[in-house]
Amino acid sequence: MKILLSIKPEFANKIFDGSKRFEFRRSIFRNKEVNSVVVYASAPVSKVIGEFDIEKVHNKELNQLWNETKDFSGITREYYDLYFSGKEEGFAIQVKNPRLYNKAKNLKEEYNMVPPQSFAYIG
Template identity: 55%
Template sequence: MKVLLSIKPEYANSILDGTKHFEFRKSIFKRKGVEKVVIYATMPVGKVVGEFDVGGVLSLKPDDLWNETKDNAGVSFSFFSSYFFGREKGFAIKVKNPTRYDQPCELNDILPNAVPPQSYRYL
């Protein structure tokens, strides 16, 4: 099963160039068996730019999550802290085998009449 994630362009690029090994989320997919993430880079890009395999999902208290991921987080501690501020739990999707598409595509090419997901959408 695949999911479509909306990701800021700078983080999408970091994932696809191999420097960001975790995608952080405040909530995670409910269905089991998600194996692949398709990346929608938010505006100003506004295109589907690549994908990666899910290498696992960490579900921890934010302090523990940072300790597990900080060496390959691809974000600053300051960003991480503000993103998870007030949360009891955070999630990190482990990025495996990132692939940048040769030609980014329109969201409508994948899902006709679709709007970018706030968080994620099953494909």
């Protein structure tokens, strides 16, 4: 099963160039059968640009999570701390086999969906 994630373009691009191997989330999907992510690059791109498989979902206390993921986080510690403000633990989706599409797809036309706030399941 796949999920659709809205990701800021700067971070989405880092996933596909290999410099970001972890996508951080404050909350996560509950369905354990989810094994891949379709990437929607948010505005100003506003297109589905690729997908990746999920190696593993890490759920840890924030300092431990940062220490284990920082080398391929694709973000600064300051951004990380701000993003997780008010939380004691977080999630990191470990990226495996990222595939950038040759041509970006329109979310409404391709999937008949609107951009999700957090994530959306795709059949």
